[in-house]
Amino acid sequence: MNQDIRILPLHFLADGARDQAAALYWQAFQGKLGRLLGRGDRALPVIRAALDPGHALAAVTAGGTLVGVAGFRSAAGSFVSLSPELLRRFYGPAGSSWRLGALRLLGVDTDNERFLIDGLSVSPAFRSQGIGRALLEELASLARAEGYRAMRLDVAESNPRARALYERCGFRVVQKQRMPFAAPVFGVWSCNIMERRLSPSAP
Numbered sequence: 001m002n003q004d005i006r007i008l009p010l011h012f013l014a015d016g017a018r019d020q021a022a023a024l025y026w027q028a029f030q031g032k033l034g035r036l037l038g039r040g041d042r043a044l045p046v047i048r049a050a051l052d053p054g055h056a057l058a059a060v061t062a063g064g065t066l067v068g069v070a071g072f073r074s075a076a077g078s079f080v081s082l083s084p085e086l087l088r089r090f091y092g093p094a095g096s097s098w099r100l101g102a103l104r105l106l107g108v109d110t111d112n113e114r115f116l117i118d119g120l121s122v123s124p125a126f127r128s129q130g131i132g133r134a135l136l137e138e139l140a141s142l143a144r145a146e147g148y149r150a151m152r153l154d155v156a157e158s159n160p161r162a163r164a165l166y167e168r169c170g171f172r173v174v175q176k177q178r179m180p181f182a183a184p185v186f187g188v189w190s191c192n193i194m195e196r197r198l199s200p201s202a203p
Contacts, residue, residue: 004062005131007138010069011053013060020066021056022048025080028121032156032186036099046090047080055079055118057138059131067126070135071118072142079118105182114152114195115143120162136169143198150197157190171196 010021022044026033030040037043056079059068071079082103087096117139122131143151153171155162163173171194183189 005067005126005129005134006060007134008058008060009054010056010058013053013058013066014064017058017060017066018048018051018053019044021051021053021058021069024066024069024121024123025051025071025119027123028119032188035185035187036102042090046082046086049090050080050082050086052077052079052081057135057142059122059126059135068120068122068131068135070120070139072139073116073118102182102185105185106179113148114150115139115146115148115198117151117153120153132165133169136166140196140198144200148198149200150195152193152195154191154193156188157192158188163192163194166194166196169196 010017025047026040026044030043033043037046055074055077056069056071058066060066073079082099084096084100087099090096091099117136120132120135122135140151151171153166154177155166157176173192174195175193176190177193178190179186179188
């Protein structure tokens, strides 16, 4: 990875990084969330408000530009949380009602045994430079420090590029999950649940 790029907790950065993180997240997930959140000019303020910088790591250039972001989930929250209150604020009672129904189709994802990764995105101009791998390794260090023995992520079966990255970083498919009811809204018919086992932290 370029030595001028650092991996830092997102909440260490200035508030302007929130806009950059929202843009990166939308870039990666607009195909999945476009029907739910609308066009970019409408969706980006929602994502910005939903972001929790305490649940993400950022890849930052020496000049302060955020070029990659990786979120995670914990018992305290997640990187992007589309809560009922937030959706009502941006879409009103009627607009939020069907969106909440659609989100329920995805289910509530909890996993007490494995560290959950909640979105990874790297700016197109900085891909193939090892940034995605560096972000995943920092997440692995965080997971070990918190006592986890495995990490988990979900990747759409229609996204072989992302799956290939995760496989290079030690993840393996442990389950395939079909999503026929969620597919009309999110455009994802099935996903691969991937896991990476972690060695214990050194004392």
